[in-house]
Amino acid sequence: MGSGLQHKKCDSPWDCLCPTVHCSFQENQEKKKVLNSLISGALAGAVAKTAVAPLDRTKIIPYLSLWDVQGWFLPLQEAYRLIYHTYLNEGFWSLWRGNSATMVRVIPYAAIQFCAHEEYKQLLGNYYGFQGKALTPFPRFIAGSLAGTTAAMVTYPLDMVRARMAVTPKEMYSSIVHVFIRISREEGLKTLYRGFTPTILGVIPYAGLSFFTYETLKKVHADHSGKAQPSPPERLLFGACAGLIGQSASYPLDVVRRRMQTAGVLGHTYSSILLTMQEIVREEGLVRGLYKGLSMNWVKGPIAVGISFTTFDLTQILLRKLQHGPAADR
Template sequence: MQERHSTVDQLSPQTPLGAKKMSGQGEISNASKVVTSLIAGAVAGGLAKTIIAPLDRTKINFQIKNIPFSFYEAYKFIVISYKESGFTSLWRGNSATMARVLPYAAIQYSSHEQFKRLLSVETNEDKRKHPIRSYVAGSLAGVVSTSLTYPLDLARARMAVTHREKYNSLGAVFRKTIKREGPGAVYKGYLPTILGVIPYAGTSFFTYETLKRLHHEHFGPLDPNPLERLVFGAIAGLFGQSASYPLDIVRRRMQTQQGSMTITGVLKKVLVEEGIIHGLYKGLSLNWIKGPIAVGVSFTTFDLVSKFLRNLSFFTDF
């Protein structure tokens, strides 16, 4: 592995393609890049998911049931949850979300940076000729982070759609799931998740980086401001969510329902009983709201936090 790299911000256009950048303090090593991206990724993922947690819980409720989605019905679900269980119930399952998202986002951003380095994405002088490398780096980062944290995603989904009496803690989800369905159940829905993560992560990272590269080409060394970063992230999230949404429906059904299920079996059942639009794309309009918000906040937070950390003398001397 190369011992030292310049301070090239993850997913940022601060440095012209193929060039190296010095921070005010000095160069930053690859080890420091890994550490800072882990920290910044955890902060970014945690903040983004907490902001949209009520909308996420609402979406999951419709994904796993054979009931039509509308914004009015989503509003009713939120109001009823608030009246029956209080304001904090809108964040039910968020502890499991945080337990998953913090390591997930940290691993995803950090591994994405390493895959970009291994695939020579950052050092390629004309990245526009090799868009597949950028897409593959994002997809691989999504596969690695998802594989390592998947059981926590399943636990979070089950907590989000059940009453507290059934699963009163993250540990209770694992104990009861393993007891009733066996150890393999903690990876129930893994295959459709991975199949969905490949286009989602690849499209999201590729779109965000492409928009920032275009900004750099048009405005030179001027960094995108936070609002521009949010917009770029929102567009990336919109494309990413749309590319993989039907598989998100499948994985949620497989995660939250007992019994043996296959991807094709779930797809056939949804198509026959609910149709394409009201079945496989149910709740997508809500995802077009929460997804861009979450991805925009996540990418922007990561950029700003990683840039801040990499300008600290501690990391330039690490």
Template structure:
């Protein structure tokens, strides 16, 4: 009997021992799990911190690669060429009214001018001077857009989530000054060809430079430069500032970093209207100085910016003088700038995708 009574004790001890072992194993397992969870949590935190640090590092201005600069140059050149070719007839009409003080501007008068030009010289005459425009706008737009990207990088515009509106305006202005300074003689040649016909004026772009060099002197190629620079500061600054600001506001409202073509076109149109209005009086002065012929043999002196501004005000008044043809600019300006900005963004994104695909094939 005593032996029979001892068996349950053995079972109880075995059970107790087993429960102790299972509790020990469970405790060890829970310790390992909690330790693993802690390690996982710590590693995830470290990964989050490293990823956030890498994100912050990516936002800092980096040295531009050759591919990025090349893509900006190509996209800018194509955008400028398409925009200017689209509005070339309107641009020629505007220049003719800007330099003539005897003919008041109106839509009816501008349409009449286009009709007379078409009847007299044919449809291609409406694009007269466009070859000079292309010779200028292709390098001008390429330099402007590319230099804008570099000035944004140098000035650290909107870096690390900041909202640097002042630097945004300065970057646009510096981009305009850079491109205008490097291509100004081509702008003057374009203006000369736009206000003359093929019978009494210049036949080719080369003839413009040759005649100006011989008859008026090489300094004439930069006549009106300072008026242009003073005008391009508010024009380019306001245009780039308005476009970049609208894109930023759109991104914050919708969370979409890439607006579609129509929205980009609308943002560019608003930027063009704002830029044209801000700089238009100096654009009048620039065209007057560019198309003014000075007889060097008679030692005539080219009037200064201030003298031309005073003369325009006295002879034509404030509205009809300084803002003559502005309504035409409100049509062609938004169209041109809208096409330019939206085309630049689209072509740049497309070229980047091609570059990434090409790079991926090479790595494979």
């Protein structure tokens, strides 16, 4: 044996029994896991955002984004009218116009967020001694918050660019690349991260509560039903609850983020989160200002999050089955 030892890669755990043989089985498995998470997350984000794309078009009605103090029926009725009117006049596929540009941000964000969540769950599980078991509530919340923060940090400039394109005429920016170039040249690279602080402050409760709620509901379901995994409709319901709670908790900071991102082209100057909040409340009121658009987001948010979580889980299961057979179902 000695110096003539040949190193080989292991194709199965049984090849790892010999301590003198270099084993890369665990490393290969980890790479497959990360790749599966990235693919599943990207697909989850794309499917969820595409599903609610027609509802996103309702934002172009100014008063539709206001909180309706007399109830939700007016915004929902107007949303339906706009979608139906667009369908009649421009055709069915026009309801998804601009969705491909949205995918440029959504796909990397969702891929990173879901993949990061899986990795943070494993790290926290090892740290707290929960290997292979569900995390307790606090680590569960922390894993979600860290996942959302990681994704937001990496993809924030894309979100900034998307916000700019949404509030400016088409003539101002011809493409996403043009937005990057023009902002960098005219306003400086720092502008690409304007509104970053409220984004992170909003992501922490949003992602934390969303992942926490979804994981908690799955655990409660398993404990009370005796089933290892919920059905797809149950996953959709759990995800919808997660989206509703996360959206409600972080919404005011989301409004502040959008205001700070678009301040340069709308003629406003917002120097800090608190001053932005104060100006919004002073000019528009607490509810109509900081909760602008929440009624519509309570409709599309739970739908999108429910589809996102369900798509991620089912894609993960499918990929594992393709790689390892039926026994891989979790």
